[in-house]
Amino acid sequence: MNVAVNVDAREDIPVWLAYGTPVFTVLAALAVSAVALVVLDVNPVAAYATMFVETLFTEFGLTETLTKAVPLILTGLAVYLPLKAGLFNIGAEGQLVAGALAGTWIGLNLSLPGLALVPLMFVAAAVAGGIWAGIPAYMRAKWDVNEIITSLLLTFVALEIQSYLLRGPMQGGTGNFPQSERFSEAATIPELVSGVHAGLLVAVCMVVVTYVLMTRTRLGFEITFVGSNDEAARQAGMSKFYVYLLVFVVGGAFAAMGGISEIAGAQGRYRAGFEPGYGFTAIPIALLGRNSAFKVLLAGLFFAVLFVGGSSMEVAFGVPAALVEIIQALVILFLITAEFFKSYRVGIDIDRGPTEAPAQPQGGDD
Amino acid sequence: MVSFIAGLLDATVQAATVLLLAGMGELISERAGVLNLGVEGMMLVGALGGFITTVLTGSHWLGFGVGILLGMVLALVHAFLCITLKSNQVISGVMLTLLGTGLTTFFGSGWVEESIDGFPQMTLPLVGQYLVDIPVIGEAFFRSTATDYLALGLLLVVWYFLHHSNLGLEMIAVGEDPEMADTMGVSVFRLRYLAVLIGGGFAGAAGAHLSLAFSQLWVPGMTAGRGWIAVALVIFAQWRPRRMLIGAYLFGLLDALRIRSQSISLTLGPDAPLAGVVNPVVEFLMTPQIMGTYPYLATILVLAYAVIRTKSDQLAVPSALLQSYSRETD
Numbered sequence: 001m002n003v004a005v006n007v008d009a010r011e012d013i014p015v016w017l018a019y020g021t022p023v024f025t026v027l028a029a030l031a032v033s034a035v036a037l038v039v040l041d042v043n044p045v046a047a048y049a050t051m052f053v054e055t056l057f058t059e060f061g062l063t064e065t066l067t068k069a070v071p072l073i074l075t076g077l078a079v080y081l082p083l084k085a086g087l088f089n090i091g092a093e094g095q096l097v098a099g100a101l102a103g104t105w106i107g108l109n110l111s112l113p114g115l116a117l118v119p120l121m122f123v124a125a126a127v128a129g130g131i132w133a134g135i136p137a138y139m140r141a142k143w144d145v146n147e148i149i150t151s152l153l154l155t156f157v158a159l160e161i162q163s164y165l166l167r168g169p170m171q172g173g174t175g176n177f178p179q180s181e182r183f184s185e186a187a188t189i190p191e192l193v194s195g196v197h198a199g200l201l202v203a204v205c206m207v208v209v210t211y212v213l214m215t216r217t218r219l220g221f222e223i224t225f226v227g228s229n230d231e232a233a234r235q236a237g238m239s240k241f242y243v244y245l246l247v248f249v250v251g252g253a254f255a256a257m258g259g260i261s262e263i264a265g266a267q268g269r270y271r272a273g274f275e276p277g278y279g280f281t282a283i284p285i286a287l288l289g290r291n292s293a294f295k296v297l298l299a300g301l302f303f304a305v306l307f308v309g310g311s312s313m314e315v316a317f318g319v320p321a322a323l324v325e326i327i328q329a330l331v332i333l334f335l336i337t338a339e340f341f342k343s344y345r346v347g348i349d350i351d352r353g354p355t356e357a358p359a360q361p362q363g364g365d366d
Numbered sequence: 367m368v369s370f371i372a373g374l375l376d377a378t379v380q381a382a383t384v385l386l387l388a389g390m391g392e393l394i395s396e397r398a399g400v401l402n403l404g405v406e407g408m409m410l411v412g413a414l415g416g417f418i419t420t421v422l423t424g425s426h427w428l429g430f431g432v433g434i435l436l437g438m439v440l441a442l443v444h445a446f447l448c449i450t451l452k453s454n455q456v457i458s459g460v461m462l463t464l465l466g467t468g469l470t471t472f473f474g475s476g477w478v479e480e481s482i483d484g485f486p487q488m489t490l491p492l493v494g495q496y497l498v499d500i501p502v503i504g505e506a507f508f509r510s511t512a513t514d515y516l517a518l519g520l521l522l523v524v525w526y527f528l529h530h531s532n533l534g535l536e537m538i539a540v541g542e543d544p545e546m547a548d549t550m551g552v553s554v555f556r557l558r559y560l561a562v563l564i565g566g567g568f569a570g571a572a573g574a575h576l577s578l579a580f581s582q583l584w585v586p587g588m589t590a591g592r593g594w595i596a597v598a599l600v601i602f603a604q605w606r607p608r609r610m611l612i613g614a615y616l617f618g619l620l621d622a623l624r625i626r627s628q629s630i631s632l633t634l635g636p637d638a639p640l641a642g643v644v645n646p647v648v649e650f651l652m653t654p655q656i657m658g659t660y661p662y663l664a665t666i667l668v669l670a671y672a673v674i675r676t677k678s679d680q681l682a683v684p685s686a687l688l689q690s691y692s693r694e695t696d
Contacts (some may be wrong), residue, residue, distance in 0.1 A: 325468025
């Protein structure tokens with residue numbers, strides 16, 4: 001008896017598979033993560049109920065989710081845009097921190113009316129984030145230095161500088177905590193609706209801008225073209241250098257806006273460790289939403305639910321919110337697994353025929 | 367000053383071992399054509415697994431073994447996704463780093479307060495007791511932990527394996543031209559699996575050395591980017607074990623400088639010329655947090671230098687790196 005596994009490329013993807021994949025990956029990730037909860041003696045059903053019910057069906061949960069979604073969507077775009085050009089920006093965290101520091105400095109040191117100060121803080125943040133992202137982009141575009149490693153290493157540099165500034169020149173407030181002075185009224189982002197600051201509007205606008213850029217402009221076409229076939233793009237006269245630099249710098253500016261939104265909208269002051277790794281969550285967000293900027297928005301909202309739910313779960317059951325990180329990673333790992341089954345048909349042939357092929361001698365060639 | 371340099375060298379050796387172990391694993395994996403960006407996650411899993419095992423059993427060698435094993439478990443996932451399912455190696459690797467970070471923060475938060483009897487300092491067997499008296503370098507190089515000696519020994523093994531054994535040469539062939547290797551009767555899948563698993567084992571060992579010998583404690587996220595520095599180190603080393611040694615010690619020195627910098631003052635006396643200008647600059651550059659950026663900045667600079675200096679056609683990158691392999695079937 002012979003058993004053979006056949007793997008053939010599918011010619012077209014069935015509809016149920018195309019739409020079922022995201023649902024399947026999320027459910028599979030939650031199911032596997034439940035094992036981690038069981039190990040710590042927590043009932044996973046109760047934990048997930050807290051995680052989702054409290055987040056989606058309470059006013060507090062919803063406002064928190066929308067607030068958390070702002071930096072997540074913006075950093076998601078920061079990874080999404082370079083991904084379209086075939087680059088990996090895994091340093092959105094550093095760009096977020098660099099931008100937040102620059103914006104905070106402006107917010108604390110300039111006295112202007114709020115209508116001028118808040119936009120200026122966003123501009124300062126965007127410039128700093130753009131420069132921070134521009135370094136790995138320039139090195140990649142000019143010398144072909146791997147942008148994955150450099151953008152990530154610059155995150156560690158940004159975090160050290162953050163720690164230096166908040167313990168030194170920018171330290172403020174009572175006590176000796178690594179934090180800045182509180183923002184004045186003018187430097188605080190106003191509320192959009194009760195409990196949700198206007199940073200949400202910025203995030204949604206940037207999603208629309210990115211969507212229009214990618215689908216309606218020549219530049220967006222060039223980005224996609226460079227991302228899918230850079231050699232053909234070069235022969236068509238497109239500048240890889242310019243595209244690489246642009247997607248990273250704009251991406252860095254997006255991440256930075258996410259950072260300053262969180263500081264000046266939700267936190268009220270810069271605290272060291274103010275955020276639980278939005279720039280890293282941005283990677284699964286961008287991968288999940290890589291087909292369209294609007295899908296990045298949806299993925300950002302979904303991960304915001306996870307973040308808020310993770311904190312509720314931490315409070316209610318005393319389990320570390322790091323479960324959210326496990327879920328995030330598993331979602332993408334299952335997604336790439338599912339992609340294989342989407343593009344290949346796997347069949348098992350069982351041949352019960354009496355004739356058994358003689359074993360081929362190893363290494364024998366015909 | 368002499369004691370400062372001796373202490374610095376001592377810390378350099380221990381820090382270099384982390385990078386040497388992780389870097390060797392990455393080198394083997396990449397030589398077979400599979401980029402592993404999950405090193406950081408595999409190191410963390412190895413560090414925590416080794417630490418917990420040592421707390422529970424009291425045996426740091428058992429802990430070291432468990433660390434290696436857990437690194438290999440995570441590597442098996444990477445191998446399955448990248449080799450069998452032909453997934454994108456970058457995505458799989460980055461997600462495994464995220465997974466390793468999440469898992470170790472989740473399960474490791476209760477172990478932060480624990481203390482262990484980690485690897486003790488010992489003189490190198492046979493010759494160590496005579497050489498340890500050499501001024502300045504004696505203590506650093508001939509009184510270390512067993513894992514430091516192990517890493518240097520393994521470097522020789524890896525060098526011999528890759529460049530002088532049949533299996534190693536086949537592995538390199540698989541990373542350069544999988545079609546050709548397949549035609550010659552070499553199993554591309556089997557060798558790539560083997561390389562990725564060995565790589566994961568080395569990453570787990572690097573993590574276990576970090577928690578059991580280097581710092582002898584567990585803190586979530588304690589690898590602090592060393593896994594990524596190891597990936598950069600492979601490029602710096604041009605995929606050759608010998609240059610790996612130089613790179614690991616170079617970066618180990620920077621890591622050590624940050625830890626030891628508080629005990630030394632480089633500021634000029636108040637009467638020296640230019641003291642008013644130089645001293646604030648020196649003080650700024652010696653701030654612990656600013657010194658903390660040096661290993662990362664140096665990695666970026668060295669990486670850029672290595673890539674710029676060698677024209678891309680001379681770059682020793684394995685030709686089939688990042689390419690999945692499927693056999694043409696009729």
